[in-house]
Each structure stands twice: as structure tokens, then as C-alpha cells.
Amino acid sequence: MLRKTKAMNRLKVGVLGATGAVGQKFIRLLADHPWFEIAAVAASSRSAGKPYAEAAHWIEPIPVPEAVAGMTVRACEPEALPEVDFVFSGMDAAVAGDIERRFAEAGIPVVTNARNYRREAHVPLLVPEVNPDHIAQIAHQTFDPSGRGFIVTNPNCVCVPLVLSLKPLADAFGIDSVVVTSMQAVSGAGYPGVPSLDILGNVVPYIGGEEEKIMWEPLKLMGELQADGTVQNSTIGIHASAYRVPVVEGHLLSVLVKLATPGVSEQDAQQAYADWQSPLAGLDLPSAPEQPVLLYDEPRFPQPKLHAPNENGMQVTMGRLRKAGLFDFAYTALGHNTIRGAAGGAVLNAEMLVAKKRIRSRN
Template sequence: MSDYRVGILGATGAVGQKFIRLLEGHPWFNITSLGASSRSAGKTYREAANWIEATAMPESVSGLTVKECEPGQFPDVDFVFSGLDSSVAGKVERAFAEAGIPVISNAKNFRTDPTVPLLIPEVNPDHIDLIKSQSFTEDGSGWIITNPNCVAVPLTTSLKPLFDEYGVESVILTSMQAISGAGYPGVPSLDILGNVVPLISDEEPKIHAEPLKLLGNLEDGKLTHADFPVQATATRVPVINGHMLAVTVGLKKKPGSAEEVKELYRNWKSPIADLDLPSAPEYPIFYHDDERYPQPRMHADAEKGMRTSVGRMRSSNVLDLSYVAMAHNTVRGAAGGAILNAELLVRKKYL
């Protein structure tokens, strides 16, 4: 596999740092450029970044000079990962795409664009063909893809086997979201210690909308969204990593029993299982038979944080099924998911 030269936008932030940690030693992708705000530009990465990852800053990037997030500052990259805040991501990512530099984004700005793939490789790998409908450049060299909200990832992944086998009529869920999802410095300690905050601003609309695009049907270049209501309550809990979801689902076709559904999860096969992607987990969905599981502290880091864990499947007195799902929010739900997207794009020859 040829080496790809990679830039990271928003490199000094929490998501940018996660990209750097996860890309250290990657067999395909080499970080050659780092971008951040004007106050960091011109400094070495060691000088500019307040490193918050649990491992040491990689020597391979510590001496790189940070640049402003402008396409002209990134002449030596094959594509960029964007960990930019949504307040600036839209304008910057568009500029890169229009300059012929592909953008693989973690930001929300282009997720609802009908021509931009919102991608979970194990759920909707075919949606990458939406790239062909983008018009950032005349020759198609510049484009954008996005990964979903950090709750939409475990929710949609856990819904995928049910959606394909039974059809989904409705979903109700409560998310219990880790504090790392708020970035750095995050939630004030006096707000979260020994407490649960029952509102995360602007979170619930993303949870309502994104699974419908992810589970949509792409035909003749046009994406038709799935059609079922989602009602979410997003809460912040005093957990460091791992978003837990309590989900209740109404199904179009009724399963014979909860045990039948457990077997569906145990036997489910990822559509990218044979592509040998470096970041792909062996079990993208892992069903826990022990009813005490999954738990964020025990299972968020499973398979390098790329697994969605499911448990407590049972028949529901309201709708049809209830279960819990959990995934690492800053790995599977952010930087790690974007890296897996890039690997799929390599295999599908978009990179």
C-alpha cells in the first residue's frame, strides 16, 4: 500500500490530538502537515499544543511547524482530516475542497448536505458514491465526506441489523454521554461531579436526523432517507469515555423472541469484513450475554475503541425491543471513525 501524505486541520484541539495519536504508526497514512488557528501558526506543534492525550506526544509530529488552515499552506498533502470546531469548519473545509484537496471531516457542517456522504463503513459503505455528485471542483478532485455525531454512531450501528431484518418503525432513547465529548476543558467540575446534566445543547436534533440519512437507500445517485421517528434525550454523566444509550425500538416485523434478536447480533457480518482495513474492528457489533454489560469503564476501549457494544436485549412493554449500546465517543464516534472512512476510500479508489 502506497503511503498517503495527510494533513490535520484543528490539530491542537482535542479531536485533532486524537487523530495524531491514532495515526501514529499507521501503515498507510503519514502526517505531513498540521493546521490550527493563527495564534498557533508558526510555532512547532510541541510549542502550540496543550497535549491532553494519555500517551506522550509522538516525536514524528512534535517538531512540525503549525500552519494556518488555508489550502495554500498544504501543498504537500493527498487529503486532510478535519477536527475543526463547527464554528469555523464550514468555510475552511469548503475552501480545501474547492482547492482540490479531499476533506474527511468530523465536524457537523456538511453532514446534512445531500451530496456529502455521512458514513459509517459497516452500515452504509455504498454511500461513498455520493462523492460523484459533488461539484466543489470541475474535475472532481476536491470533495468532502463526514462521519456522524458521536451518539448517532453506536445508535445507527446497533439499529442496522434490526433495520435490515425487521424494519424500524420508531426509536426512543436516552443517551448517557461521557464528559470527553464536551472537548477540552469540557464540563466544569461543579456541574458534573456527582451529578447528571439532562441537556446537551444542540445534540438531540443531530441524533434525530443522522440515523435516517445513514440508513437511507442510494439509488441512481440519489439518496432517500429512512423514514421513522427518533425521540432522544441527551444527558451528560460523570464518565470519562464511552457514550451509553438506553434504546427502545418499534419494529415493522415482530421477532419471535429476544433470543432470536440476540442471535441476529451474534451472527451479523460487517459488509467491509473482507477489505482488511487497518482500523476496522473484528467485531463492529459485539453482543454481551452478561446482563451487567456493556459498561464504559470496562468496554469503551475494546478493539482499540472501535467496537460498538450491545447488551440487555429484551422484549419491551412499550414498542417491541429494549437494549443498551455503547461506544467510545472520541475514537469510534470521532477521529477513529474518520480514519476508518479514509481507509475505505483508499480501498474503493477514491484516494
């Protein structure tokens, strides 16, 4: 259930790549959203022209929402979605770049899960609780001369729990370096995902392209916004190893952290988490978790099966915060990869953009 928020006229949204795994998650999360109404679904030429329920190989654990099931799938072109106020993109990166650009150039904001524009100088890479000020980059984008169309991205599904779990320590003590090992669920590979003979009873110690994203994206997320609308990347040193494990949902991270401040005690670190306040407090965003980061005392927690669904899949959970030899601290972190790390993160981005009046009705 989404949080109860103030009533407002719902904005009309389109979902690009609506038949894929991420697109389906968007459909599910938006089905009862108090601020957003699905007005159009769009996908590849293979699906265009078909009823959504026929075009989508539905894999979500609820029925296809009735309001969407009978919608005709449209082409992923701005002229095919004239009534929408903005679009969510769950498209594959192989096709997302040009299509998302055309929507932005047509004056339609794009909130995307795809990676194509994450490194663009004036495109925000956004986790709202970590770098909400980066939305100011939108004003420097040149996709649409009127300034109405723009692109905002959310990061890789490992980077979300990583930066959220680091944020309280970074604010309190600064961070020098991080070593992270990610144990990533099979749903992160999309559908049909990893072949069963590769993953059942096994661990695959390599995910192509993943480690590079984990080592770079947090630097932009935790970087400083500059007057020219660019971001000066953080200088934190990050080393990452990514593993695919036989878990359906929930990416589990083992993290080692060296702080910029010497002599921080375990009690000091725990207090930093207790004291940290989300910058979203008071914005009344429907998808925002009440407690974005939860640190458990129980050493067996967090576990993907038990805790990935916390707060509708939007909470990052942590455990085993302890002193760590060559580094200052070690801990475990967990995030729901297809909700907080993908579609849910994008929905939260859009909610903040509405609250900050960056997205408005076109009427």
C-alpha cells in the first residue's frame, strides 16, 4: 500500500517498454497511484497494435490491472502518446537512447531506468534521499528549447542500496574508500534471465558490465553540484565485485568502508544512522519510505526473502555493522532490485519532480 497523501489531479503518464520486466513493474506500481494515471502503454513494433494483456508475457504476482489490460499498445514515438504529461521508460538500453531523446525533444519529460544518459553532464542521476539538489541540472539541458522536455535517470540496482547505506556515514564522517561485493538476484537479469542450469545450486562470479557501473555511478550520486549544472564527482575510491546468486529478488551487499575521519567508534557509527534524516521528510511523497535506511541489531539480518519487501520494497536494510581490521567498518546491506533499484526508484524520482514543480500537467 502506498502512503496516504494529499489529493491532487492525477497526471497522465505513459510507460515505454511496457511489456518487459521493468515495464510490468511500472504497471503494477502505478495501478493505484494517487498522483499518476496510466494513459498509454508503448512497446516495440512486435507488440504495437495488440491489447496489452495479449502483448505482455505477464510475470507479476498480481493480475494485469483491468484499466491497462485492454489498452492498445502503441509505438514508442512522441506523436503516438500526445495526451501524456510525462513518460516512464523501462526500455532496454539497446534501444532507449534515441527514443528517450525524441520524447525529451518533443517537450515530454522522461524518467528512465535505462543507463544511456546516466553519464551525460547535465542529466541528473538521482536517488532522492541522497542527492535531491541535482535536479537543478535539468535547467541546463538542451533537448527542448522550451525547457519542458528533459531526462532524469535512476542508477544501477546495486548503487541504490550502496549509496543509501553510505549516506549517513558520509554526512557524519566523510568516506575515503569502499570495497563492495554484490550478491545479485536473478531477477536483475530480466526475463527469462539466467539459464537454470547456470544458476540452480550455483553462484556465477561475474556479471558483464556491472562492476564498472557500481564503481562509477556512486561518484556522481555523491558528487557536488556545480554552478554550471555539472557535477564534480566524489573522490571516494570504490572497488566492486558482482556475483549472480540463486535468489529471486533482493540484492545483498557486503561492504567495507574506510572513513575520512579517524577514530570513529562503533557506537558513533550506529548513532550516525539513528540521527540521519531523509531530505524527503515533509514532502508527503506517496512512494517514499518512512525510514529509507533501517539498521538491524540482529546479526542474521537482513535477508532477501524476509526484508527485501520492507516498506513496499522501498526501504534499504542493513546489519552486522562492525569494526573491520584494515578498514574502519564492515556491514551488510540489502535492496529490492526491481522496486527500489528500478521501477520504484523511478516512480519516487517522478514524485519528487512533481513536488518540486519540475513536472506539471501539460493542460
